Amino acid sequence: MKKTAAILLIGNEILSGRTKDANLSYLGEKLNEQGVRVCEARVSLDIEDEIASAVNALRVKYDYVFTTGGIGPTHDDITSKSVAKAFGRIFQRNEDAVLELEKYYKPADLNEARLSMADMPENVHLIENPLSGAPGFQIENVFVLAGVPKICQAMFDGIKERLDGGTPMLSKTVWCNLTEGQIADQLLLIQSHYEMLEIGSYPSFKKGDFSVSIVVRGYEEDKIKDASKKVSLLVEELGGVYREEDHEC
């Protein structure tokens, strides 16, 4: 059983280059451990219609959608409202979320801006935020998480058991000091013998030298071992140096 997900990263700062996103790679790796494969990601500006239409495009196509960002107390935090719009649901103060905020903030500090973090679509399932109080929420198959990486990660840890996951994809990596052009023809041959596997080739260019990591992915451990052994032998035959690495994504 293969389960799929999409990630929607929300925020002008990611598209402007100000902020280097760290949530996609984290969620990609951790979701795979749960047997859920991330098949698409999008990055949206802080514009209500853009967010709502991305949520709607993704939630019908994948088993799960995870959004990150835009659920804080400032005026540019419009994710919750946009998700309510996507689902055509009333956007209102969630009393359970208010209780969470009351646990975290002293009464004098719980101003209107902070209370606004409890405004959500109706009928959601809260997602605990152990770091800064304000919860995220789940609405059907869409999980609304914070953008700050540590909070996003803490929220994700708390919802793993809600995911009806499948089989995690396994992988092995063979790094080598050859170039893609040297191995491509015979790598295709290996791929053609293992149709149940995905063999990916990822070049690097560091200090003027090229190298390649070949990643063999799939669901059958023995086939992955066989195929990656063949990749190692190929590198050896071509006079290259290889290093086999276990890799979980």
Next chain:
Amino acid sequence: MKKTAAILLIGNEILSGRTKDANLSYLGEKLNEQGVRVCEARVSLDIEDEIASAVNALRVKYDYVFTTGGIGPTHDDITSKSVAKAFGRIFQRNEDAVLELEKYYKPADLNEARLSMADMPENVHLIENPLSGAPGFQIENVFVLAGVPKICQAMFDGIKERLDGGTPMLSKTVWCNLTEGQIADQLLLIQSHYEMLEIGSYPSFKKGDFSVSIVVRGYEEDKIKDASKKVSLLVEELGGVYREEDHEC
């Protein structure tokens, strides 16, 4: 005149978490310097129909589209073929691209896998690759770039003059040691006085402490200065410490 762009990052390795993308933030920042705002990004698996449909969705919506990744010599490099499909164009060997490859590789090294990097949609405008020979290409408003960051960047440097850019967005950043909840109400007030500006609030959480960077973006330098001055005063009034920073994105 405002010009817009979308970025399409192509590759299973970005969605699996194996590779942390570095191209989006680079292109976001450099395109803004050219007066082109990145308004959306997507990340696609190495699947022909997924790539083609993303290209088609984005190229009609934005002035420019930049793809990264999937133009190497291995079997999983299917970007060029997918872009040909998106445009309904014949996919064929480009003789000018072959000449570029012949300049870079010794005849004995120019095997079929490497030659396949010259297979492109018909009628494209090549994009020079000063680092590893194999060119990218421009097809109408879509620019097909390499995924390896240094090559992607070198290719981008070579095509800047092809972009009919607009006015670069300017910005100023005020960092402070307060939390978003403390400044949110009055920040909204400042935003409401400067409708021509976008004021973004970006929290950080490091070593157990929260801080916020407030970024004021827009096209009118004097308004940006005024508004960011107001933000600094707000922080001071609330008993916080601020630091003004010039920031280009």
